[in-house]
Amino acid sequence: MVLRHLMSPLDLTVEEMDALLSLAGRIEKDPKKYAHVCDGKRLATLFYEPSTRTRLSFEAAMLNLGGTVLGFSSADSSSAAKGESVADTIRVISCYADIAAMRHPKEGAPLVASMHSLIPVINAGDGGHQHPTQTLTDLLTIRELKGGFDGLTIGLCGDLKFGRTVHSLIEALSRYDGLRFKLISPAELKVPSYVKASLKTKGIPYEQSERLDADTMAGLDILYMTRVQKERFFNEDDYIRMKDFYVLDREKLAMAPKDMYILHPLPRVNEISVDVDDDPRAAYFRQARYGVYVRMALIMTLLGIEEPA
Numbered sequence: 001m002v003l004r005h006l007m008s009p010l011d012l013t014v015e016e017m018d019a020l021l022s023l024a025g026r027i028e029k030d031p032k033k034y035a036h037v038c039d040g041k042r043l044a045t046l047f048y049e050p051s052t053r054t055r056l057s058f059e060a061a062m063l064n065l066g067g068t069v070l071g072f073s074s075a076d077s078s079s080a081a082k083g084e085s086v087a088d089t090i091r092v093i094s095c096y097a098d099i100a101a102m103r104h105p106k107e108g109a110p111l112v113a114s115m116h117s118l119i120p121v122i123n124a125g126d127g128g129h130q131h132p133t134q135t136l137t138d139l140l141t142i143r144e145l146k147g148g149f150d151g152l153t154i155g156l157c158g159d160l161k162f163g164r165t166v167h168s169l170i171e172a173l174s175r176y177d178g179l180r181f182k183l184i185s186p187a188e189l190k191v192p193s194y195v196k197a198s199l200k201t202k203g204i205p206y207e208q209s210e211r212l213d214a215d216t217m218a219g220l221d222i223l224y225m226t227r228v229q230k231e232r233f234f235n236e237d238d239y240i241r242m243k244d245f246y247v248l249d250r251e252k253l254a255m256a257p258k259d260m261y262i263l264h265p266l267p268r269v270n271e272i273s274v275d276v277d278d279d280p281r282a283a284y285f286r287q288a289r290y291g292v293y294v295r296m297a298l299i300m301t302l303l304g305i306e307e308p309a
């Protein structure tokens, strides 16, 4: 069998992605059925950067499947602090675990690991580049809320330059039919040109705006809010100037469509006011819960585990 890794959402065909999301949906409805499918299997979480949701939802996913977990939650607590390369680290982890999830501040580090690995490697976020398992989570959430992807109008708001979840999500959604994007960001935090070039090549309509208001929210099915990525700024003054550029509060939400759901990969800082949390359109905590089911489905898929009858 060919060893499969997940570096980008595009590593999965549309059919594979739909099958994975369907499996995640079945797991959500009957999690007990899957409680022992990974008995004897071990997941390594190799996190060189902070995380709450991704690391812990990966660990919860493997434990829910009957497997076990090991790993580290910061570069400082691993031999990276002594200068060990990711290539050497993954060679060693391949002796201890059956599958690994890696987060790293450098773009491409999980890809390098996958080239030296004897076990499947999952990119759990690499710098400002990609975050494919957040994308699978986002897709499952959108599919559960809207019933599918075709024809949706998706607004993405905030730090579209450094927000890796945005890049992965646009790439993944671009493979469905009839989508439109509204890209809402400060001029300095616009989506990278390679993402816009890809939209242009595929003939997918998009608009750019600096304002989050009634006009830009009109017609949106989904508003995907993101925080300004403090850790990617070289200059603290720039971060302070940008960090509260958008605040979605109850007053602003009153101008939004009644059937527009709000997503956020979390963590949130100030960009969504807590007074929005009780609005039925606020779906970001539900989204975090879906992250466990989608990672359960991904672990099963990459390990080639059969679904129980």
Ligand code: CP
Residues within 6 Å of the ligand: 050, 051, 052, 053, 054, 055, 125, 134, 265, 266, 267
């Ligand atoms: N959404 C997300 O990646 O959250 P964490 O940084 O807490 O893993």
